[in-house]
Amino acid sequence: MSYSPAHWRRVCDETRRMVADVPLYRDRPAPPADPSAVDTWLKQVPPVGKRELRRGFPKSLVRADQDLSAAMRDERVTLLATSGTTADRLQVIWEWSWWDPQEREAMRLNARIAAAMARKEWREAVLTTPACGAGSCHFGTQTAAERSIDGILFFNESADPTHWTDGECERMLREWCEFAPLGVEADPAYLAIIARAALQRGVRLPSPEFITLTYETTTRAMRRDIARAFDAPVFQLYGATEAGVLFMECEHGRLHPNERHSHIDLEPLPGSQRLARVLVTTLGRAWMPLLRYDIGDVVRVADSRECACGLKSDGPLLERVEGRQSDCIDVAGETLTPLVIDDAIHAALHPSESTLEQWQLAGDTLLVVDPKSADSAARAAAAVGALLHRAIRSERVAAIAPEASGKYRLVKR
Numbered sequence: 001m002s003y004s005p006a007h008w009r010r011v012c013d014e015t016r017r018m019v020a021d022v023p024l025y026r027d028r029p030a031p032p033a034d035p036s037a038v039d040t041w042l043k044q045v046p047p048v049g050k051r052e053l054r055r056g057f058p059k060s061l062v063r064a065d066q067d068l069s070a071a072m073r074d075e076r077v078t079l080l081a082t083s084g085t086t087a088d089r090l091q092v093i094w095e096w097s098w099w100d101p102q103e104r105e106a107m108r109l110n111a112r113i114a115a116a117m118a119r120k121e122w123r124e125a126v127l128t129t130p131a132c133g134a135g136s137c138h139f140g141t142q143t144a145a146e147r148s149i150d151g152i153l154f155f156n157e158s159a160d161p162t163h164w165t166d167g168e169c170e171r172m173l174r175e176w177c178e179f180a181p182l183g184v185e186a187d188p189a190y191l192a193i194i195a196r197a198a199l200q201r202g203v204r205l206p207s208p209e210f211i212t213l214t215y216e217t218t219t220r221a222m223r224r225d226i227a228r229a230f231d232a233p234v235f236q237l238y239g240a241t242e243a244g245v246l247f248m249e250c251e252h253g254r255l256h257p258n259e260r261h262s263h264i265d266l267e268p269l270p271g272s273q274r275l276a277r278v279l280v281t282t283l284g285r286a287w288m289p290l291l292r293y294d295i296g297d298v299v300r301v302a303d304s305r306e307c308a309c310g311l312k313s314d315g316p317l318l319e320r321v322e323g324r325q326s327d328c329i330d331v332a333g334e335t336l337t338p339l340v341i342d343d344a345i346h347a348a349l350h351p352s353e354s355t356l357e358q359w360q361l362a363g364d365t366l367l368v369v370d371p372k373s374a375d376s377a378a379r380a381a382a383a384v385g386a387l388l389h390r391a392i393r394s395e396r397v398a399a400i401a402p403e404a405s406g407k408y409r410l411v412k413r
Ligand SMILES: [Zn+2]
Pocket: 250, 251, 252, 253, 254, 256, 307, 308, 309, 310, 311
């Protein structure tokens, strides 16, 4: 990696202030004054996880000179809960003036997205769990105008897309046709359901200039059905409510770091050359700065530091985001990620003919949703069993329910 001296100076200055000002990091050794020594220092700083962020929240994360109540009264910050599963859920001090610019800047790392966002008729829609907090709540029945913030239309208003009624699907398809967004940010599981609903009804949705997928892990089946319904390029936008946008996929399928807003350390997983945990140190963030925060996911590092898109990144390039670390399975010292399991399922099903929509590994049972094929569940389970070196039972089901948070789990113990 070849970060510039200016980057290291910034990491040095910001981490010095974190250790001096933020109670959670007070017991960390002070960073060296010499920016060229910061890398070595940083690698020795113990990571923090969700548990540490929860403990003593929000006081442990507020800087010595900050007045959280006053900032909340002035609406400079708000407290939000992330939408993770219960064990993962976090409260976050959400700072508007930080979130928006760092997200926009990450998106513009992708040339196609940057061009679309520069158009004067730019308009954007979001399809995910309903937003709730910061003075708005999109649960329940509202008009499209009531679900719009700053020109962004939020399609969804119920927590469980497995049970979207025909009426809800048709309302969203109708709003999509009327609004004709140029950019769509979506949870891939949710967008795959809408894509299937459109295909089933023969509704041709106006294709946006691009689709970004975020919020949860994208399986091959989701990508396949999204590609069938939309003639639009699909890119991964990888980040988290508590950490900002960390990586943006370019037109050549590599995820580039959003390095003006965070410094990323990758911790290789034991026994693997390419799989790593992601440790985030945020930059330019007044409220709730993160120092070596373990986001809890596993990523696959790209095999080359060069990318055909021409964008030079000093930080690491990724090939893909593999899923949550807690959903990975260790088999004889090798880490098998949710997407490696997905690869095995996909390979067993002849990709061009596969109609499998969704799967979940629950203990030793592979649940499969595939309304059009009765035998895919057994073939998929055999492939997963061969990968995991243990017997996996198959069960063909009508639906797999999301967690209370509205997100789907790929692996459940
Ligand atoms: Zn690139």
